[in-house]
Amino acid sequence: MSPVKLREVLTRYGIRLRKSLGQNFLISGNVLDRIVAAAEIAPGDTIVEIGPGVGVLTRRLALAGARVIALELDTRLLPLLDESLSDLSGTVEIVPGDALEVDYRALLAARGLAGTFKVVANLPYYITSPFIARLLEERYPFEQAVVMVQKEVAERLAAGPGTKAYGALSVLVQYYTDPKIVLRVSRRNFFPPPEVDSTVVRLRRLEEPRVRVKSIPVFFAVVRGAFGQRRKMLSSALEGSGLGLDKRSWIRVCELVGIDPQRRGETLTIGEFGLLADAYTEYRGETFSGEVKNGCF
Ligand code: SAM
Numbered sequence: 001m002s003p004v005k006l007r008e009v010l011t012r013y014g015i016r017l018r019k020s021l022g023q024n025f026l027i028s029g030n031v032l033d034r035i036v037a038a039a040e041i042a043p044g045d046t047i048v049e050i051g052p053g054v055g056v057l058t059r060r061l062a063l064a065g066a067r068v069i070a071l072e073l074d075t076r077l078l079p080l081l082d083e084s085l086s087d088l089s090g091t092v093e094i095v096p097g098d099a100l101e102v103d104y105r106a107l108l109a110a111r112g113l114a115g116t117f118k119v120v121a122n123l124p125y126y127i128t129s130p131f132i133a134r135l136l137e138e139r140y141p142f143e144q145a146v147v148m149v150q151k152e153v154a155e156r157l158a159a160g161p162g163t164k165a166y167g168a169l170s171v172l173v174q175y176y177t178d179p180k181i182v183l184r185v186s187r188r189n190f191f192p193p194p195e196v197d198s199t200v201v202r203l204r205r206l207e208e209p210r211v212r213v214k215s216i217p218v219f220f221a222v223v224r225g226a227f228g229q230r231r232k233m234l235s236s237a238l239e240g241s242g243l244g245l246d247k248r249s250w251i252r253v254c255e256l257v258g259i260d261p262q263r264r265g266e267t268l269t270i271g272e273f274g275l276l277a278d279a280y281t282e283y284r285g286e287t288f289s290g291e292v293k294n295g296c297f
Pocket of ligand 1: 021022023024025026027050051052053054055056057071072073074097098099100122123124125127
C-alpha cells in the first residue's frame with residue numbers, strides 16, 4: 001500500500017497512528033514478499049501474526065496458503081481490518097488482544113489447533129524483547145518465528161561471546177533457537193518512517209535446547225547474574241546474582257569447571273554457562289528453586 005493510499009484509508013476510519021504502539025506500517029511490497037518467503041509457508045501451516053496493522057502482511061500470508069490468526073491490540077483498527085480482509089474470512093481471523101498477555105496454547109486449542117505454529121510479525125519495537133522472551137520462556141510450541149525488529153536488537157539476538165551486543169537475551173534466544181539474519185530493511189520502507197533501521201530475523205527452534213543442563217532456572221539465573229554487572233569479574237557479578245553464594249564460593253565453583261573467575265561473563269559461551277550452572281547446582285547440593293523471571297532480558 002502506498003503512503004498516499006494508507007493515509008487515505010486511515011483518514012476514512014478516523015485513525016491517527018500512535019508512536020507508543022509502534023505503528024510504523026510497511027509500504028514496500030518487496031519487503032513484504034521477502035518476509036513471506038522467509039516464513040517458508042507449507043500447506044496446513046498456522047501462523048500467528050502479531051500486530052496486523054492494516055493487514056498488508058496478513059493478506060500475503062493467507063494468499064501463500066497459511067491459516068492466519070492475527071493479534072491486534074489497537075481496537076480502532078478492527079473495522080478497517082474487517083473490511084480490508086473480508087474476502088479472506090475463511091483463512092484469516094483477527095483477534096483483539098495483547099501479544100504480551102495472550103496464552104498462545106489456549107488461543108490455538110480454542111480453534112482445535114493443537115500442533116505447532118509459526119510466528120510472523122513486523123513487531124512493534126516496544127514489545128520486541130519481552131515478546132521473544134515470553135515465547136521462549138513459556139515454551140510455546142512454535143516452530144519458527146520470522147520477525148522484523150530494530151536493527152540493534154537483531155544484532156543482540158545473533159551476537160556471540162566477547163562482542164558488545166552479546167547479552168542475556170542472546171543466550172536465551174540461542175539456547176532455544178538458531179537465529180539467522182534474513183534481511184536488512186531501511187527505515188524508508190515504513191510509513192511513517194521510524195527513527196531506526198530494521199532487520200528481519202528468523203528464529204528456528206532447536207529440537208533440543210543447545211546445551212543440556214541440570215536446571216534451566218539455575219542456568220538462566222547464572223546468565224542473568226553474569227550479565228547483570230557485565231563489567232565486573234564473573235565471581236563478583238555472580239555474588240550479586242541472588243543465587244546465595246559469596247565471592248569465594250563462586251571462585252571455587254568456577255575452578256571446578258576450569259573457568260577463570262576473573263573473566264567477564266560476556267566472554268562465556270553458552271556451553272560454559274551450562275558448565276557453570278551445573279557446577280553451582282552440584283556445589284550447593286540442591287536445585288535452585290527460583291523462577292525464570294519474565295521481562296528481564
Ligand atoms: N503488520 C503491519 C505492517 O507490517 O505494516 C503493522 C506493523 S506495526 C510495526 C505494529 C502493529 O502492532 C500495529 O498494528 C500495532 O497497533 C500493533 N501492536 C502494538 N502493540 C501490540 C501488542 N502489545 N499486541 C498486539 N499488537 C500490538
